[in-house]
Amino acid sequence: METGKTGKKKILLVDDEEDFCFFMKKNLEGTNEFQVITATEGREGIDLARKERPDLILLDIVMPGVSGVDMADALLNDPETKQIPIIFLTAVVAEGEMDGNPVTKIGGRNFIAKTVGIKKIIAFIKEVLEKQVL
Amino acid sequence: MQKFNKNIFTKNPVEKPSILVADDDKIIRQLFKRAFGEKNYNIYTAKDGYAALRKAKEKPFNLLIMDLKMPGINGVDVLEEVKKNNPHIEVIIITGYPTVELAVEAIKMGAFDFISKPFDIKRISFAISSCLEKQKLNIKKQNRLIQIEKMAAVGKLASGIAHEIRNPLAIILKGVELLEVNLSGEDGATKEYIEKIKWNVERANNIIVELLNFSRTSELKQQPLNICKLLDEAVDLARNQANLNNVTMSKDLPKKEVRIKGDYNLLRQAFFNLFINAVDAMPKGGKLWIRACREKESRIGKSKVMVVEVEDTGKGIPHDELSKIFDPFFTTKQPGKGTGLGLSIVHLIFERHKATIKAESQQGKGTKFIIRLLAS
Numbered sequence: 001m002e003t004g005k006t007g008k009k010k011i012l013l014v015d016d017e018e019d020f021c022f023f024m025k026k027n028l029e030g031t032n033e034f035q036v037i038t039a040t041e042g043r044e045g046i047d048l049a050r051k052e053r054p055d056l057i058l059l060d061i062v063m064p065g066v067s068g069v070d071m072a073d074a075l076l077n078d079p080e081t082k083q084i085p086i087i088f089l090t091a092v093v094a095e096g097e098m099d100g101n102p103v104t105k106i107g108g109r110n111f112i113a114k115t116v117g118i119k120k121i122i123a124f125i126k127e128v129l130e131k132q133v134l
Numbered sequence: 135m136q137k138f139n140k141n142i143f144t145k146n147p148v149e150k151p152s153i154l155v156a157d158d159d160k161i162i163r164q165l166f167k168r169a170f171g172e173k174n175y176n177i178y179t180a181k182d183g184y185a186a187l188r189k190a191k192e193k194p195f196n197l198l199i200m201d202l203k204m205p206g207i208n209g210v211d212v213l214e215e216v217k218k219n220n221p222h223i224e225v226i227i228i229t230g231y232p233t234v235e236l237a238v239e240a241i242k243m244g245a246f247d248f249i250s251k252p253f254d255i256k257r258i259s260f261a262i263s264s265c266l267e268k269q270k271l272n273i274k275k276q277n278r279l280i281q282i283e284k285m286a287a288v289g290k291l292a293s294g295i296a297h298e299i300r301n302p303l304a305i306i307l308k309g310v311e312l313l314e315v316n317l318s319g320e321d322g323a324t325k326e327y328i329e330k331i332k333w334n335v336e337r338a339n340n341i342i343v344e345l346l347n348f349s350r351t352s353e354l355k356q357q358p359l360n361i362c363k364l365l366d367e368a369v370d371l372a373r374n375q376a377n378l379n380n381v382t383m384s385k386d387l388p389k390k391e392v393r394i395k396g397d398y399n400l401l402r403q404a405f406f407n408l409f410i411n412a413v414d415a416m417p418k419g420g421k422l423w424i425r426a427c428r429e430k431e432s433r434i435g436k437s438k439v440m441v442v443e444v445e446d447t448g449k450g451i452p453h454d455e456l457s458k459i460f461d462p463f464f465t466t467k468q469p470g471k472g473t474g475l476g477l478s479i480v481h482l483i484f485e486r487h488k489a490t491i492k493a494e495s496q497q498g499k500g501t502k503f504i505i506r507l508l509a510s
Contacts, residue, residue, distance in 0.1 A: 017301050023308035030315050062297060091300035114304035115339045117332075118311045 008035040009129060012054035014045035014071065015089060016063040020114070024058070027118045034125075042066025046074050049081050056129055057086045058112075085128050089114050151196040151266050152176040156186035156212070157228070158204045162251075166199065169255055170262070183207035190216045195223055197265060199258075202229040202236065213243050222273065224265045228253060277457070292345040300342055307335045344476070354397045354486055358510060361394050361401075361440060362387045365424060368402050372409035380419030381446075383409070387426045392440055393510050396487050404483040407476045408444050408503055415448030415501065422446050428509060437508040444505070450497035459493060 011034050015021050021038040028034040037052055039045040043066050049057060057075070061068040068088060075081040087110040110128055112121060153175050155166040163179040171177040178195070180186035183204045190198065198216055202209035213225050225245045229236065232250035240248050246265045249257060310331050317324050369383055376383050412422050422444070429439040451459060460481035484491045488508060495501040 017305060019305045020301065020308065023305060023312055026312050027308055027315070030312065091297045091304065113300075115300055115307060115335070118308065 006035055008033060009056065009125075010034075010052065010054045011036045011056050011058060011125070012039065012045065012048055012052065013037070013058045014039045014042065014048075014063070014068070015058075015060035016040050017060070028122070028125075031122060033122075042068065042071040045071050049075055049084060050078070053081075054084060055132075056125060057084055058089055058125075059086050060089045060091075060114075062091070085132050086110065087112055087124065087128060091115075150174060150176050152178065152193065153197045153199060153262070154178045154180060154186060154189055154193075154195045155199045156180040156183065156204065156209075157199075157201040158182055159201070162201070162228075165255075170259070175262070183209065183212045186212050187215055190223070191219055194220055196269060197224045197226065197262065199226045199228060199262075202227055202240070203231060210239060210243060213240065213245060217244050222269065224269050226258075226261055226265060228258075296342045296346050300339065303335055303338055303342075307332065310335070344479070354400065356395055356397055358393050358395055359398050359401070360391045361426065361442070361507065361509075362392055364398060364402050365405060365426060365442070368405035368409060369424060371402075371406050372413060375410055376413045376422065379413050379416055381413050381416050381422055382420075383422045383424065385424045387424070388428070392426070392428065394440055394507050395510055396507070397483075400483045401487065404480045405442075405444075407480045411476050411480075412444060412446035412448060412501070412503075415446055420447035420500075429506070437510070440507045440509040442505040442507065443502060445500060445502040447500040450499055451493065451495040451501055452497055453495075456493060456495055460491075 011028060013021055013024055013028075013036055015024075015038075018040055021040060025036040025038055028036050037048060037054065039048050042063050045057075045059070046066070048054075059068040059072060066074075072086050072088075075084060075086070090111055091114045110124070112124055151174070153166075153170070155163055155177060156179070157163055158181055160181070163181070167177050167179065178189060178193070180189050184206050186198065186200060186204075187207070189195075198213075200209050200212060204212075209227060209229075213227075216223055216225070225240075226247045226249065227237075227240045227245045228249045228251055230251040232248070237248040246268070247261045249261060310328055314325075314328050317328070365385070365387060369385060373383065409422065409424070416422070423446075425443045425445075427441055429441045460478050481491060484505060484507075489506055491503060491505045493501060493503050
């Protein structure tokens, strides 16, 4: 599952909560398996995705301006970025609606509740990345 | 004017209805005491209008039976004043000088009935019971409306709260998880502090999950379903918690499949909440029975009725709390043990299915929830 010069997977994290980005970046990079770039706006996220071509995008849904859903649509309509897997981060959806799972797939899209522990988040990221390779 | 804080809405449901009889004729007052005072009602008396006003201010009576012509202040004025102070009180007028005009005026002022003297005790008895029955229905209706209002308010708030609280919660959790890695070489105490913070983040998050579940119970996905299978599943889901509390669960379900129409997930959640609530009421162990059967002869509208009973041997619910158990945020559990939303979610789910749920309880013996669902 290695990529790039560093041998680490490149993850783009887009969330308007700066502190969330800060801690997530530290947690993910602390595993030595990921390199994390962050954006706090959807517009900036689209630009970074095109420029940096990350292996995976962690994307907040509710953001001011360009929302996570708008951003995902923009990336899907762009042949250069449409293959990048996206995991939506949500603070709104209840576990009950995600079939009792804090990480799940609904309608072909990946969702993860933001309050899930980092270990589960990492496991889900790896699962999505592995499927991408296949 | 000071209105009653504790009115007939919050009265203990097993308490006898209280009736104030205001008449300047001592014989009439004694007659009421003798005829009705022993068995079903608490009878109080007043010898004139002023005494009636004073007593009605001191106590939230269910019913005022009053002569129109009394010394001092007349009955119509008393009626007006008493209703201002206690809008739920019912009034029956008795008079030795009946006229159509007087009767119309009294009824317009909100009197329930108008009876002329001399009267037959059976006539009075019938008037009292139908008047109290009407009052009971009105109170039930109003309580329902209040509850619907409260629930709608909670539903509206829930999604907004979820987003606003979960974001900082997620930040706290990710920060603590980072500290956990950075401080991994520290002593056991540090690890314990971190676990405590994480546990409390989870606790706050669970409240949000419950709130969201609560607000989303309004979206029904109806389908034909086998209620016995659904109950089996809900029992299995609750079994872990029951084992931890040393609670034995017993099922008595029909062998044949019973089909009802409803939202499978929501109904399973409602029964699961009920079972967990019962298990929580038995911290030192006990028994939980889940019974289901068709109720012969009964119909809700044109549909047959399926009755499910959930009975525990827990500590029971005091009578004055029984009417509040389905209210959002009403809880008797310790902080951190319950949000007070579990049973109101249950109530809301059944209501959305046009089903009914009621609770019977005896303190020290246990509680029984009786659910009536429409069977297809």
